[in-house]
Amino acid sequence: MTGALDPARKAALTAGETGYRTPAEPAVGLRPVYLVDGPLGLVSPTFDERDTSLLLPSGIALGATWDPDVVRSVAAAEGSEARSRGFDAVYAPNLNLAxxxxxxxxxxxxxxxxxxAGxxxxxxxxxxxxxxxxAVPKHLVCNDTETERQRMSADVDDTALREVYLRPFEHAVRAGAWAMMTAYNRLNGTPCAAHAELLAIVKDEWGFDGIVISDYFALHETLGPALAGLDLEMPGPAIHFGARLAEAVERGDVPRERLDDAVTRLLRLAxxxxxLDGSSPQVTAPDVPPHEVLTDAAVASFVLCRNEDELLPLAPGTRLAVIGPNADRPCYQGATFGRIRPEGGVTTPVEALRKRFPVSYERGVDSVPAVSLGAFDVSTPDGQPGVLLEHFRDGELVLSEVRGDSAFxxxxxxxxxxxxxxxxVLRLTAVCTPTADxxxxxAAGGSGTTVLSVDGTVLASRPAPAPGDVMGQVARAETTGAEVELRAGQPVTVVAEMTSAGSRVQALTVTCAPPPVPGALARAVRAAxxxxxxxxxVGDELETSRESRDLESSALPAAQVELIREVCRANPRTVVVVNAGRPVDAPWAGFAGAVLQGWFAGQGFADALARVLAGDDEPGGRMPVTVPLRDEDRSTHGxxxxxxLRRNYTxxxxxxxxxxxxxxxxxxxxxxxxxxxxxxxxxxSRWDGRRVRLDVTNTGARRGREVVQVYVRAPGEADARLAGFAGVRLAPGETAEVEVVLEGRVWQRWREGRWQVPPGRHEVLVGRSAEEVVEVLEHEV
Structure with a gap:
């Protein structure tokens, strides 16, 4: 089909037309291909809060299920929604490693x-x-930290690169992924989008026949990415591909075959x-009931780390004190460009638990985090609910609209x-009616010079970001603000005005935080x-985990740690639910009766939590990450x-x-x-050289799930690595044979530029976790 196009028209297909679609080309029957970000759900292509979608369990929550069937069903729910809304490709899953x-x-x-992960x-x-x-797995490769992600270099030796960081992507290719996204960072000094050796592994060695897409604005030149094997520059319109690529082909700097390959891959995706004319989506699976799937997935993701004296499940009629900042304001996601507005709203944990138990509620901490101004009691100057957003060009008003959010x-x-x-100029105006003295x-910030005023008095101002850091500052949603004394019920007018000289992205964020409420800890202790x-x-708020910024420690805020200690002292029958999208330092765990990892479990989080605590379901997850005794125990500490700007992975x-x-x-x-x-x-356990088989018996009084884990240790190695796993659900007293198949790659190590199986005696460890091994078998090579 590429023969019907001249080089210029071919090159036009190598860059997006906008941020979410590729160009059409009638000569070959090609309509636009619509792409959307989606690791936690379908992101509005225009980042419009009025566009809602399913809010999925986050990646780490899906990882905690240790269940491919659950993950497959969640992705099917997202895929069905994407197809119904006209999207052709979803930027997901994130296959970088924690x-x-x-x-x-x-x-x-x-x-x-x-x-x-693979x-x-x-x-x-x-x-x-x-x-x-x-599916568009991302970000190839080693985009495992956010600090200086667009400029840093992950320096990794070939062994770690092959055995660790490329493994999940290789699994995705073997599963038939139709596309892949490259990372912002450099790999051993070369940008991933222009890394010929990296893309040769994917396309030539693995046989990947899909399209390779750049992360947004990741390209800084034409020749490097084109010659390396990148196929599509995003977003559009074209900066470095498109016309510039056509010129490079005309000069002979880029072979015509390379351009044909890029276009062929786009047409194959289409x-x-x-x-493409005459084609239809390759649908091979039925639709799934999305809300049921998401709640079941949340249940499957919860990890019960501690349950002293069988505190859980709770008996019917238990008088509960529901406490904590995340009980009425749970966190579902981090602050990234890919933020999801869930359809139909979500239930909070305290609301869900009130349907099952007698409940008293206390927040437990004095401070309330800043959130979007639009989340408060605000209206436009003429009284409409929401904020007034006005766009000016050359001093003239070109668009005025009422919006429900204040982050754009x-x-x-x-x-x-x-x-x-x-x-x-972008101006936001909101009349805010305080609910407390x-x-x-x-606070406000954006992609240009931003000035914030309250009732005509300038409260704060923030200069425009440096030209090289516009994307970073916008991703971090950096703001500048100040306090102002207000009286309950007395409205004030808040105006944020952002003046921009123009850039590839425009943004404005306006936040608000109410005054602290003293005495929250004492009230929580009495209730407990x-x-x-x-x-x-307890756990994270939206700003805890943020694109373009890493955390300094894994600890909870000091006020939450104090709350845990004091509440557990007042009532040892305390279940600590950790609502966080990361491994959280837990020196307080021994004070609690039970510890449940709740992650960012999606829109079904609260209902799933009530089901698990009440004993309708059991928490089915296992830890997908390690929580060490202290951060200093990690090899990456410091x-x-x-x-x-190099990070020494090796x-x-x-x-x-x-x-x-x-x-x-x-x-x-x-x-x-x-x-x-x-x-x-x-x-x-029985080992036949390819699979481990063993009988597993439920010796308790309830139906439940166990996960058999198999690790291998090659000759001379001091540590074992996960080689396979299988889950099984059994009724009380039931026994079933569990089979864990080990693929050939688990024995191989990358040595001297090729995969080799070390000769000698390999250990096969069977157990319940990396630390709880019940049997060690041998495999001789």
Missing amino acids: RTGLSGRTFEMLSEDPLL VLGAAFVEGLQGQGVA RRVGA IWFGHVPGVGATTGPG GRWTF AEADAVVLV ETLDAD AAEPTGYRHLARTGTRARFAFGSGSGYTTFHFGP
């Missing part, structure tokens, strides 16, 4: 382990593509998703206004002492960028549970650990 536990996007990642990532690919929608981002084009590269905090049991929900290898095994250090919550509401017995 190697430090401190990345600003840990919540999107499936695991610290490459095999678990198996579950492959299931996500299958679930999406079963609905005729392309055929698969039904974007546009890539390339502002609907109804024009290109973001044009200079202009005290010092309220307002008077209750039969306590459900204490790892930083050097003066040349020096920290291996990371996670493998590092702890090498140093003989116990974890607080081990990789793979977790329990339910029953007990299991593992019978003797």
Whole structure:
């Protein structure tokens, strides 16, 4: 089909037309291909809060299921919604690894382990593509931290690169992924989007026949990415591909065959998703009931790390004190460009638990985090609910609209206004009616010079970002603000005005925080002492995990740690629910009666939590990451960028549970650990050179799930690595044979430029976690 196009028209197909679609080409029967970000659900292409979608369990929550079927069903729900809304490809899953536990996007990642991330990532690919929608696994490769992500270099030796960081992507390719996205960062000094050796592994060695897409604005030149094998520059309109690529082909700097390959891959994707005349989406799986799937997935993701004296499940009629900042304001996602507005709203934990138990509620901490100004009691100057957003170009008002949010981002084009590269002024006006006396905090920031005023008095101002950091500052949603004394019920007018000289992205964020409410801890302690049991929900807020910024520590805020200690002292029958998208430091765990990892479990979080605490279901998850006794126990602790913005991955290898095994250090919550509401017995294991078989018996009084985990240790190695796993659900007293198949790659190591199986005696470890091994078998090579 490419023969019908001249080089210029071919090259026009190598860049997006906008931020979310590719160009059409009638000569070959090609309509636009519509692409959307989607690791936690379908992101509005114009980042419009009025566009809602399903809010999925985050990557780390899906990783905690240790269940490909659950992951596949969640991805199918997203794929079905995408197809119904006209999207052809979804940027998901995130296959980077939670190697430090401190990345600003840990919540999107499936695991610290490459095999678990790979198996579950492959299931996500299958679930999406079963609905005729392309999966776009990302970010190839080593985009495992956010600090300076567009400039830093991950310096990794070939062994770690092949055995660890590329493994999940290889699984995705073997699962048939139709597309893949390259990362912002450099790999050993070369940008991933222009890394010929990297893309040769994917396309030539693995046989990937899909399209390779750049992360947004990741390209800085034409020749490097084109010659390396990148196929599509995003977003559009073209900057470095398109016309510039056509010129490079005309000069002979880029072979015509390379251009033909890029276009062929786009057309192949178009055929698969039904974007070519005569084609239709390759739908191979039925639709799934989305809300049921998402709640069941949340249940499957919860990990019970501690349950002293069988505190859980709670008996009917238990008088509960529900406490904690996340009980009435749970966190579902981090602050990224890909933020989801869930359809129909969501239930909070305290609301869900009130349907099942007698409940008293206390927040427990004095402070309330800043959130979007639109979340408060605000109106436009003429009294409409929401905020007034006005766009000016050349001093003239070109668009005025009422919006329900106060955080806005546009890539390339502002609907109804024009290109973001044009200079202009964006003004937000809101009449805010305080609900309490005290010092309220307002803040604002954006892609240009931003001035914030309250009742005509300038409260704060923020200069425009440096030209090279516009994307970073917008991603971090950096704001400047100040306090102002307000009286309850007395409205004030808040105005934020952002003046931009024009850039590839435009943004404005305005936040508000009410005054603290003193005495919250004392009230929470009294409520705890008077209750039969306590459900204490702690964890992250939206700003905890943020794109373009990493965390400094894995600890909870000091006020939450104090709350846990004091509430557990007042009532040892306390269930601490950790609502966080990352491994959280838990030196307080021994004070609690039970500890439940709740992650960012999607829109079904609260209902799933009530079901699990009441005993309708058991928590079915296992830890997809390690929680060490302290951050200093990690091999990556103290790892930083050097003066040349290089991060030495090799020096920290291996990371996670493998590092702890090498140093003989116990974890607080081990990789793979977790329990339910029953007990299991593992019978003797049988090994036939390809699979482990063993009988597993439910020895408790309830139906439950166990996960058999198999690790391997090659001759001379000090640590074992996950090689396979299988889950089984059994009724009380039931026994079933469980089979764990080990693929050939688990024995191989990358040595001297090729895969080799070390000769000698390999150990095959069978157990319940990386630290709880019940039997060791041998495999001779």
